[in-house]
Amino acid sequence: xxxxxxxxxxxxxxxxxxxxxxxxxxxxxxxxxxxxxxxxxxxxxxxxxxxxxxxxxxxxxxxxxxxxxxxxxxxxxxxxxxxxxxxxxxxxxxxxxxxxxxxxxxxxxxxxxxxxxxxxxxxxxxxxxxxxxxxxxxxxxxxxxxxxxxxxxxxxxxxxxxxxxxxxxxxxxxxxxxxxxxxxxxxxxxxxxxxxxxxxxxxxxxxxxxxxxxxxxxxxxxxxxxxxxx
Amino acid sequence: xxxxxxxxxxxxxxxxxxxxxxxxxxxxxxxxxxxxxxxxxxxxxxxxxxxxxxxxxxxxxxxxxxxxxxxxxxxxxxxxxxxxxxxxxxxxxxxxxxxxxxxxxxxxxxxxxxxxxxxxxxxxxxxxxxxxxxxxxxxxxxxxxxxxxxxxxxxxxxxxxxxxxxxxxxxxxxxxxxxxxxxxxxxxxxxxxxxxxxxxxxxxxxxxxxxxxxxxxxxxxxxxxxxxxxxxxxxxxxxxxxxxxxxxxxx
Numbered sequence: 001x002x003x004x005x006x007x008x009x010x011x012x013x014x015x016x017x018x019x020x021x022x023x024x025x026x027x028x029x030x031x032x033x034x035x036x037x038x039x040x041x042x043x044x045x046x047x048x049x050x051x052x053x054x055x056x057x058x059x060x061x062x063x064x065x066x067x068x069x070x071x072x073x074x075x076x077x078x079x080x081x082x083x084x085x086x087x088x089x090x091x092x093x094x095x096x097x098x099x100x101x102x103x104x105x106x107x108x109x110x111x112x113x114x115x116x117x118x119x120x121x122x123x124x125x126x127x128x129x130x131x132x133x134x135x136x137x138x139x140x141x142x143x144x145x146x147x148x149x150x151x152x153x154x155x156x157x158x159x160x161x162x163x164x165x166x167x168x169x170x171x172x173x174x175x176x177x178x179x180x181x182x183x184x185x186x187x188x189x190x191x192x193x194x195x196x197x198x199x200x201x202x203x204x205x206x207x208x209x210x211x212x213x214x215x216x217x218x219x220x221x222x223x224x225x226x227x228x229x230x
Numbered sequence: 231x232x233x234x235x236x237x238x239x240x241x242x243x244x245x246x247x248x249x250x251x252x253x254x255x256x257x258x259x260x261x262x263x264x265x266x267x268x269x270x271x272x273x274x275x276x277x278x279x280x281x282x283x284x285x286x287x288x289x290x291x292x293x294x295x296x297x298x299x300x301x302x303x304x305x306x307x308x309x310x311x312x313x314x315x316x317x318x319x320x321x322x323x324x325x326x327x328x329x330x331x332x333x334x335x336x337x338x339x340x341x342x343x344x345x346x347x348x349x350x351x352x353x354x355x356x357x358x359x360x361x362x363x364x365x366x367x368x369x370x371x372x373x374x375x376x377x378x379x380x381x382x383x384x385x386x387x388x389x390x391x392x393x394x395x396x397x398x399x400x401x402x403x404x405x406x407x408x409x410x411x412x413x414x415x416x417x418x419x420x421x422x423x424x425x426x427x428x429x430x431x432x433x434x435x436x437x438x439x440x441x442x443x444x445x446x447x448x449x450x451x452x453x454x455x456x457x458x459x460x461x462x463x464x465x466x467x468x469x470x471x472x473x474x475x476x477x478x479x480x481x
Contacts, residue, residue, distance in 0.1 A: 064445075064449070067406070067410075067448055067449050067452035068410070068444075068445050068448045068449070069410035069411070069412075069413035069414075069424060069448065070410075070413075071413040071414060071416065071424050072413060072424045072427070072441065072444055072445065072448070075424070075427075075428060075431075075441060076441050076445075079431075079437045079438070079441070080438070083233060166304075170304075170305075170306035170307070171306070173306040173308045173309060174306075174308055174414070176308060176417060177416070177417060184306070184308065184309060188312075197312075197316040197317065198316070198317050198320050198321075201309065201312045201313055201316055201317050202313070202317060204309055204312075205305045205309045205310070205313060208304065208305050208306055208309055209301070209304045209305050212303075212304035212305070213300060213304045216300075216303075216304065
């Protein structure tokens with residue numbers, strides 16, 4: 001009960017939690033967001049491509065990723081990446097991939113499916129006439145996309161992309177299943193070492209809440225700022 | 231790739247002595263569905279009530295609904311799972327807390343998992359229900375009042391029947407989410423589908439067969455849910471009424 005609540009364990013461990021755990025969580029979030037948005041945008045362009053097989057492949061990829069749980073995807077890649085790596089460099093043995101790189105690859109590829117759907121909506125939110133105008137000016141596909149469509153699509157979608165990033169930030173806690181020391185993993189280690197589960201898990205929940213709630217308030221502010229009046 | 235595929239693994243006896251590995255998988259599927267369905271009933275009930283509260287004129291009810299949604303949306307599901315499993319029994323009256331900790335498996339992890347997923351998804355359902363009610367033309371509520379209906383009657387006979395039709399597509403994806411999210415319960419020891427695949431992998435070392443099987447099962451569930459909901463949507467649709475589209479992102 002609260003009477004026996006031991007604040008001391010938090011005082012003793014918070015430096016460790018943030019220096020080891022939160023650094024990992026934030027690094028993973030940042031890398032997966034960057035990779036996920038880039039790959040997701042490419043996927044969105046493929047899905048909207050007029051070349052049917054390309055659109056089909058991208059569609060299958062996105063729907064597959066979206067219909068299986070992240071935990072299963074984490075396990076898949078944890079075991080699959082060493083084999084793919086071995087295949088790429090032509091090694092006969094599965095190569096060793098650290099838990100960090102494995103999770104960066106997993107989250108990038110998984111979140112790309114979600115970012116893809118956002119970017120697809122973003123690209124479709126730009127009127128068709130702009131594409132035609134671009135082609136009429138003699139731009140090629142990449143120029144139309146890079147200079148006309150994508151800048152507007154990004155601008156329209158920034159709030160949703162950031163909201164998805166907050167979801168990604170929360171999702172990174174699932175690397176716990178690979179026994180990685182992310183923020184929750186660190187809290188869990190201290191909790192089990194000191195037998196202070198209640199304090200550590202409540203503290204972890206509080207920290208996640210403050211960051212995510214603060215983040216979503218900022219996104220709301222931003223949404224008002226970037227909204228284009230039409 | 232240097233990997234020995236062995237699809238017959240599913241017909242070999244599993245070391246838990248309860249049949250083949252295929253039985254392990256089916257058992258896992260059973261727990262995934264049981265967890266997800268019971269949590270879904272909870273989420274739909276609590277979420278609908280909260281969603282309605284957030285559209286009432288009473289600002290304290292609205293604040294309570296908003297606070298609930300923000301609280302449950304901004305804490306990772308895994309952390310919530312730990313709170314229900316490790317932390318809640320400590321805050322309950324001693325007898326109840328001890329009873330919760332001493333439940334026999336699978337109840338010890340099934341009950342916290344259902345509670346966790348139920349309350350977590352309720353926040354997301356509440357968000358959809360609120361959006362669904364607010365997306366209706368304002369005149370609908372007024373028409374209810376003009377007909378002499380009380381506020382509860384207006385909700386029961388006018389607003390909610392329309393709102394639930396509007397939000398059927400987003401509710402479908404929330405239902406899929408709750409099935410997928412039930413896999414997080416493996417961290418508190420529930421042997422659902424993903425955990426079953428993982429245990430097959432640990433005992434037999436046939437990693438990719440186990441995960442492929444689980445993946446296929448998830449895809450099949452997905453297809454069944456989507457097709458089922460499409461049928462339901464067709465059955466309940468009102469001719470001429472086109473609902474606004476909503477996309478709130480996340481998973």
